[in-house]
Amino acid sequence: MAFSQDDTVEQALTRCLSTFQGDEKAAVYAKLTEHVIAALRENSRTKGVEALINLQDQLHLARRMGHYVKEANMVEAITGNMRTNESFSLQSMLPLVQSEQSDDFKEMIKMMQKADLESRPYEFLNTADEEDMTVNIKVPASTQMKDVTVKLTATKIRVEVKGHEVQPCIIDGALFKPVDTSGCDHHLEGSGEKRILVLDLTKQTNGLKWPDLLTYGA
Template sequence: MASADSVQQALEKFADTFQRHEKAGDLAKLTRHVLSLLGDADTRARGVETLIQLQDQLHIARRLGNFVEEANAVEAIAGRMRTDDAYCLDSPLPMVQAEQSDEMKALIKQMQEADLQSRPYEFLNTADSEEMTVNISVPAETQMKDVSVKLSATKIRVEIKGHEMQPCIIDGSFFQAVDPAGCDHHLEGSGAKRMLVIDLEKKQNGLKWPDLLGYGAM
């Protein structure tokens, strides 16, 4: 990525990079959607919102050690877009520091920890077990009829009636494939400790997942 690139040129390069990656096709689609929306003044606001969605997905990828340069650049672009209405696709790409200061690294670590704490679920897994568990706190009155868990080998969507997060608690692509036949869910506990427990089974053992969901989920 050249320092003289415009925002449009940079995003187009990112889309091409994502497209070449076997697990980042959704990132490529989202990036091209951003370009389409930002290219029209009437849809700029929606474009900025979609750009922030792309930024959030790239934050996940960056935590896994992927697309670090792209994540940093999109973060800088989104920051300028949100604060400067004149900043557009033809504008030059913001400068992104190649190396982070200790203060910035500490800030990023705090943001990552806050991100983990703000998630609506607890994810438990180890490298030496094919079984994984997702725990979700639910309203005390929740019954199985209030719960919808739809999953395939690659995707999961969880809806819970009465939960503060609507329309869904989880909606995205797994970090890696699971075996749907080995997955199940149930409710346990009562009152403030009422919980939906989702049991998952990895298709490939020997790897500790960094998170339930992979990057690029839309």
């Protein structure tokens, strides 16, 4: 998809919506884009920005996998302007995409991405050379194994923890690649503020570093 600097934000988002609606795997992106446009049309800026941030996060993984790169860059630029410029709106002209942005703006985007990553409810660790992967999830200090439910197949995962601030589940989606369930397990470690649920996962195929635990569109 080609965007024009003569487009307004609304026109660009509408183009993104049309693209997402043509791809079954992008249904979640289409729904979020619809929410963004509807909220901003209704002058509900807070809800619109929240939906934009959610859409940006979803597209970030897709971009790392080579999907919707232009759309992800555009949404990222729009989100950055919405969060830093109160006068920026659907009627504003399309902002510069990342490749055309100033160094200061690029640095701001990096800081926002870092903050978004740190706000995730889990830490995902893996390398290309190792088949073993680890997911660390901070849990309440009182958490016991009876409070934990992990439903895992070769291609999907769902994690629930009673008393956790993220409900009804902390993780729920399709895995980036299949895992060997016979080599997977989970346990609790630490105490107090350092209490964590550790998921030990094993790749079915080694030699690839996963960009994230879940696949794009999950």
